[in-house]
Amino acid sequence: MIRIARWKIIATFSVCLLGILFSLPNIVSEDVRQKLPHFMQKTVNLGLELRGGAHLQLEVDLKTVHKEQMTAIVDETRALLRKQQIGYANLKIDQKGETSVVRFVLRDPSQAENVQKALRKIDRNWVVTVHASNGEGEIFINPESLEKLDKLVVNQTIEVIRRRVDETGTTEPTIQAQGNDRIILQLPGISDPAELRKRLGTVAKLSFRAVDENVDISYDAHGRPSAQLPPGVELLPEVVRRGDKEITRYVAVKKPILVSGDALIDAQVSMNQNGQPAVSQKFNSVGARKFAEMSKEFLKKQFAIVLDGKVISAPVFQDIIPDGNGQISGNFTIKEANELALLLRAGALPAPLKVIEERTVGPSLGADSISDGRNATILAFILVSIFMILNYSLFGVFANVALIFNLILLFAALSLLQATLTLPGIAAIALTIGMAVDANVLIYERIKEELRHGLRPVAAIEAGYKRAMTTIVDANLTSLIGSAVLFEFGTGPIRGFAVNLALGILISMFTAIALTKMIMSFWMGKKHKQTLPL
Numbered sequence: 001m002i003r004i005a006r007w008k009i010i011a012t013f014s015v016c017l018l019g020i021l022f023s024l025p026n027i028v029s030e031d032v033r034q035k036l037p038h039f040m041q042k043t044v045n046l047g048l049e050l051r052g053g054a055h056l057q058l059e060v061d062l063k064t065v066h067k068e069q070m071t072a073i074v075d076e077t078r079a080l081l082r083k084q085q086i087g088y089a090n091l092k093i094d095q096k097g098e099t100s101v102v103r104f105v106l107r108d109p110s111q112a113e114n115v116q117k118a119l120r121k122i123d124r125n126w127v128v129t130v131h132a133s134n135g136e137g138e139i140f141i142n143p144e145s146l147e148k149l150d151k152l153v154v155n156q157t158i159e160v161i162r163r164r165v166d167e168t169g170t171t172e173p174t175i176q177a178q179g180n181d182r183i184i185l186q187l188p189g190i191s192d193p194a195e196l197r198k199r200l201g202t203v204a205k206l207s208f209r210a211v212d213e214n215v216d217i218s219y220d221a222h223g224r225p226s227a228q229l230p231p232g233v234e235l236l237p238e239v240v241r242r243g244d245k246e247i248t249r250y251v252a253v254k255k256p257i258l259v260s261g262d263a264l265i266d267a268q269v270s271m272n273q274n275g276q277p278a279v280s281q282k283f284n285s286v287g288a289r290k291f292a293e294m295s296k297e298f299l300k301k302q303f304a305i306v307l308d309g310k311v312i313s314a315p316v317f318q319d320i321i322p323d324g325n326g327q328i329s330g331n332f333t334i335k336e337a338n339e340l341a342l343l344l345r346a347g348a349l350p351a352p353l354k355v356i357e358e359r360t361v362g363p364s365l366g367a368d369s370i371s372d373g374r375n376a377t378i379l380a381f382i383l384v385s386i387f388m389i390l391n392y393s394l395f396g397v398f399a400n401v402a403l404i405f406n407l408i409l410l411f412a413a414l415s416l417l418q419a420t421l422t423l424p425g426i427a428a429i430a431l432t433i434g435m436a437v438d439a440n441v442l443i444y445e446r447i448k449e450e451l452r453h454g455l456r457p458v459a460a461i462e463a464g465y466k467r468a469m470t471t472i473v474d475a476n477l478t479s480l481i482g483s484a485v486l487f488e489f490g491t492g493p494i495r496g497f498a499v500n501l502a503l504g505i506l507i508s509m510f511t512a513i514a515l516t517k518m519i520m521s522f523w524m525g526k527k528h529k530q531t532l533p534l
Contacts, residue, residue, distance in 0.1 A: 225250040
């Protein structure tokens, strides 16, 4: 008989049994799946083209980020020059080709060197030049630093999008960068992306700022505001409900941010003292301390809660808030309060987003794709099975049993990984069916050759498995290298194809070598058969 170590037999049985258990949730109903143990409820997710859903191409507005950076340079430069009591003029932002530049002129050119050193200390990414001859200064951001900033903004945007999408309960979204300033977002199972598109388009930059109550604001017949604004103050709109109507009024808000929304760690819907929907906020330790100090400084005074350049509420601090955690009330509906809480929890987008392409894949198209993929896989399995039986008789049946377990183990692995199955993934499975019996073909042909050389059946089988091993490993290793290259340099569905193909290759080596050899051992039993069905 063929000698196989007992532990190998137990291990092979165990792997096959676990494969059946972990692939089972993919073929049972949702009700039955919920009754299974938690570790057995994982299934393969269907991709966009199979399940249907939405495809969005988003553009990150990096120009706004660059503008904010240049505005920050202007503010920092103005603060430095005023602090050191250095006279200047014409501090402004100009364009130098495609690069934004901050320019200014010193009233006393002899101070050029000192100003240049002081400005360079503020940020090492600034390129600062101040001419001693005429006092003209120029500041711009190092191009390499600007490129790194752009990549950082895109990566941060992807993370914020991921958190906002996860809040909706969407499973397995595909979010990836494309080019320098674009992001691809695919959402399986979303049939109407309008609400999600609105949510993604909201930057959600929250800040708490002081209100200048001394500014007198008047309105013309068309509701346009006018006011004499002191430096550092701007008019921001606030929508107020009066009965069934919404009225836009303006608030004089000081530009300095006292507490930033970045300090928020949680936001939940609650009810205010009047029983209206509100959003309770919780800051980190630094934000809580700043908010408590703000409530103390502006006690009995008005402050503004600003979201994306609009005042959502302008309350008055009635008491000092020692723990620094408060409540945002803004005449919200329940839906609006939930939406605001979600956005604040997910965090602010570092840059505005623009939807430049939107496609919706219907579930009927996905059903057709699943049907076509299933038919192709079944057809491939039938044709390969017929080929193996015609060429290798009973041993071909053994190979087909191993092929069935190859598919079972493949779906078990994909379920444990909770991988997303796409059309390229189905193609990889169909390809795996053909490649899975490749090792059996090599082994069987080697056994035939050993029989022709006069070896007895048991010895021929042992020699066939042993001498075909090098060729099998080499053939599969080259395929795995190709899969690794596809995974490393591919994106989205291409990587899914690579994963499915690699798993199929690795599993096929187990089923073709360990499983078929064990089946042959049981078939031969303790009796030495004189002929083999090859």
